[in-house]
Each structure stands twice: as C-alpha cells, then as structure tokens.
Amino acid sequence: GAGVSQSPSNKVTEKGKDVELRCDPISGHTALYWYRQSLGQGLEFLIYFQGNSAPDKSGLPSDRFSAERTGGSVSTLTIQRTQQEDSAVYLCASSLARSNPTYEQYFGPGTRLTVT
Amino acid sequence: GENVEQHPSTLSVQEGDSAVIKCTYSDSASNYFPWYKQELGKRPQLIIDIRSNVGEKKDQRIAVTLNKTAKHFSLHITETQPEDSAVYFCAASPNAGNMLTFGGGTRLMVKP
Secondary structure, three states: OOOOEEEOOEEEEOOOOOEEEEEEOOOOOOEEEEEEEOOOOOEEEEEEEEOOOOOEOOOOOOOOEEEEEHHHOOEEEEEOOOOHHHOEEEEEEEEOOOOOOOOOOEEOOOEEEEEO | OOOEEEEOOEEEEEOOOOEEEEEEEOOOOOOEEEEEEEOOOOOOEEEEEEEOOOOEEEEOOEEEEEEOOOOEEEEEEOOOOHHHOEEEEEEEEOOOOOOOEEOOOEEEEEEO
C-alpha cells in the first residue's frame, strides 16, 4: 500500500517568508509525528499528534513553528518568518494506535527546506 | 526529558567483519528501543526494535541487546556487506506509539 508522503520534496525560500510543509500519513494510522534533521545530524522531535488528543508540542523550537492535523489525517507544518537556521530536512512519520502492539513509525521521504 | 547518546559516530569495517554500535539513554521510563537505517538521501527505515521485557532480539545478521539496569542497548551486525553501509540511528521511547528521542547517528562504512 501507499506509504507516508510529503510535499514539496524541496523548498527554497527567502529569509522572513512563511512556508507550509504537508504530510499524508498511511491510511488508518492515528499517530503522526514531525521531526527535523539538520545536515549530518540526528533526528529532532518537533510535534506529535495522537488521534483526537491535544498534540504534544514540546519539541517545537520556537513560536514561529506550528502544526495542524485536519480530520485526523493530513498534517501541515507551518514555519513563519523563516530563518537560515531553519534549513533542514523535515520528516513526517506515522504509526498505528498506541494500543496496537505494532507501533513502528514509518517515515516519509522528507521535505528539504533551504532558507536563503 | 530523555537523552540518547550514540557511539561511535563513524565506523569503518572490512566486508565480512562484525559491527557494533552502542547507545545509552537517561530516562528509566523508556521501554521501546528501535534502530533505524538511513541510506544517503533516503528516509529512515526500521531494521529492528526491542522492548524492555526482553534482553536480546535477533533477525538474521542483525541483533540488538538491551541492559535496562545500565540503561544501554547495542546493535550488532555480523558478516557485514557493502550494502550495510548507511547511517544508523538508535532511539528510545517511554511509551508505545510515543515520540522517539534519537541518538546522533553512526555512519557505517563497509569496505569490500
């Protein structure tokens, strides 16, 4: 079946502009996660949605970052007034419900964001 | 919060040799420990995971061990092949389905 998809695959933007990154999780997956991977670095947790519960926003680096998940499916990560340090690959992942023993997180291909 | 340390950051081995990557974690509440492989320019993919109710798990050439008392877990790859070359990430999570805290990654190079 279809995996996690993300769009766009690449985004170049000027400093100060807003950007929106989209994630389509695997159908039926109730949990959705956003991570950030800077060049040559590990993955940094940003935000986590689980079903209809309030999202865990503890990883968002500043109030310029926000995310929504509409209808329990598609998610959008928005970065306002982008800065050069926001340049990274933004990865989305999804998994089955917490109560399901198979809770592997499946990653999307990522969106490479470059802020000039 | 959780902190995961991973060593070494780079590892070079000859084809056929074994490779070992080690991780330590700080939160004793963590009970799920996956390992992801990321090839250049591609998405991370789960290769093996272990839960806190077991001490070791094996899948063909790959094995993971967990020592909850010492708060460390390791990835072992035997009979390495050039296609094993990639960046490997360990991670820890306090609950099933919760967000993951990742280690910094290990770049494994397998020389033919």
